[in-house]
Amino acid sequence: MAFATAALAAFWYSEGDAKPSVIPARGASHASSVFVPTVESATRPPGPAPDGMVWIPGGEFSMGAQDPPDINDVVGMQATIDSRPIHRTYVDGFWMDRTEVTNEQFAAFVRATAYVTVAERTPRAEDFPGAPPDALVPGSVLFAPPDHVVPLDDHLRWWSYVQGADWRHPLGPRSSIAGKGAFPVVHVAYEDALAYAKWAGKRLPTEAEWEFAARGGLTGQVYPWGNEFRREGQWMANSHQGHFPDHDAGADHFTGIAPVAKFPANGYGLYDVAENVWEWVSDWYRPDYYVELAAAGGIARNPQGPASSFDASEPGVLKRVHRGGSFLCTDQYCSRYMVGTRGKGDISTGTNHLGFRCVSPRSE
Numbered sequence: 619m620a621f622a623t624a625a626l627a628a629f630w631y632s633e634g635d636a637k638p639s640v641i642p643a644r645g646a647s648h649a650s651s652v653f654v655p656t657v658e659s660a661t662r663p664p665g666p667a668p669d670g671m672v673w674i675p676g677g678e679f680s681m682g683a684q685d686p687p688d689i690n691d692v693v694g695m696q697a698t699i700d701s702r703p704i705h706r707t708y709v710d711g712f713w714m715d716r717t718e719v720t721n722e723q724f725a726a727f728v729r730a731t732a733y734v735t736v737a738e739r740t741p742r743a744e745d746f747p748g749a750p751p752d753a754l755v756p757g758s759v760l761f762a763p764p765d766h767v768v769p770l771d772d773h774l775r776w777w778s779y780v781q782g783a784d785w786r787h788p789l790g791p792r793s794s795i796a797g798k799g800a801f802p803v804v805h806v807a808y809e810d811a812l813a814y815a816k817w818a819g820k821r822l823p824t825e826a827e828w829e830f831a832a833r834g835g836l837t838g839q840v841y842p843w844g845n846e847f848r849r850e851g852q853w854m855a856n857s858h859q860g861h862f863p864d865h866d867a868g869a870d871h872f873t874g875i876a877p878v879a880k881f882p883a884n885g886y887g888l889y890d891v892a893e894n895v896w897e898w899v900s901d902w903y904r905p906d907y908y909v910e911l912a913a914a915g916g917i918a919r920n921p922q923g924p925a926s927s928f929d930a931s932e933p934g935v936l937k938r939v940h941r942g943g944s945f946l947c948t949d950q951y952c953s954r955y956m957v958g959t960r961g962k963g964d965i966s967t968g969t970n971h972l973g974f975r976c977v978s979p980r981s982e
């Protein structure tokens with residue numbers, strides 16, 4: 619199906635110049651190959667935490683990806699290439715959802731608003747010129763593991779556009795979220811996440827806010843919990859074990875997606891910032907944005923991302939940044955569970971390993 623193929627391409631290879639606000643650096647180079655210690659803000663939360671949220675103090679930190687230990691740089695779609703140079707950034711304090719938005723929470727939003735997600739709508743012919751009418755069907759992108767070993771040179775071997783796949787039917791039209799209220803909602807396009815956030819009186823985090831929060835107060839560690847993938851033998855994330863993509867051994871007790879908060883929280887009390895599902899953030903995607911921040915000098919203060927999207931692999935597709943890892947991350951192919959790495963995705967496309975969480979600014 620032409621439409622399905624286009625959606626897949628846009629998902630996977632998931633112009634303008636922002637002028638970020640900067641302040642003078644305090645004894646540290648803005649762009650560097652090393653991490654300088656995080657300096658948390660002394661600002662205290664204004665009161666009790668909103669339901670399901672935790673306080674992120676904000677402050678100054680080194681933003682970017684650490685070199686992956688014992689991993690070829692090509693792994694993870696060259697996971698650190700667009701996460702350099704390491705640069706100093708400051709974010710104000712804010713509240714953040716302790717977990718990704720769940721099916722139960724999203725269902726409450728839909729009941730209250732009668733909202734229809736992008737995956738549930740019939741694609742418009744004017745948005746997909748040349749697509750045959752019978753290909754314009756509601757659906758979403760679904761991980762479909764092959765039953766045998768395959769080369770890793772073509773993602774279409776394990777991804778499919780499935781008619782009838784959406785947040786209510788995460789594994790296709792015959793599936794259901796019954797009994798899965800505590801699982802993260804998936805198959806949400808960017809506008810779906812925005813709509814929920816507005817209804818909830820919140821917003822999506824910026825990329826800088828998300829990374830500061832995910833680091834949990836640590837400086838330059840590979841993972842949100844440290845530099846070892848397993849801490850004292852304990853699995854710290856829902857990722858892919860076994861041979862990718864055909865066999866998930868489930869050594870971490872889950873094959874596929876897991877309910878939220880089944881693995882230890884980071885230093886700020888956030889769950890699943892390295893795994894389970896990727897998360898939308900508000901920044902447009904450009905691979906050279908960190909170079910721009912470094913060139914501006916000083917410390918980027920509350921950067922909002924570039925003014926528009928550009929990805930050389932698909933120049934005409936509008937993309938936002940994805941952060942965190944998913945249940946498919948592995949050192950064999952996609953290593954986005956490394957904090958600081960960046961994903962990307964077509965704003966109109968959801969998948970069954972992509973969700974979101976929200977933030978709220980500090981209020982007096």
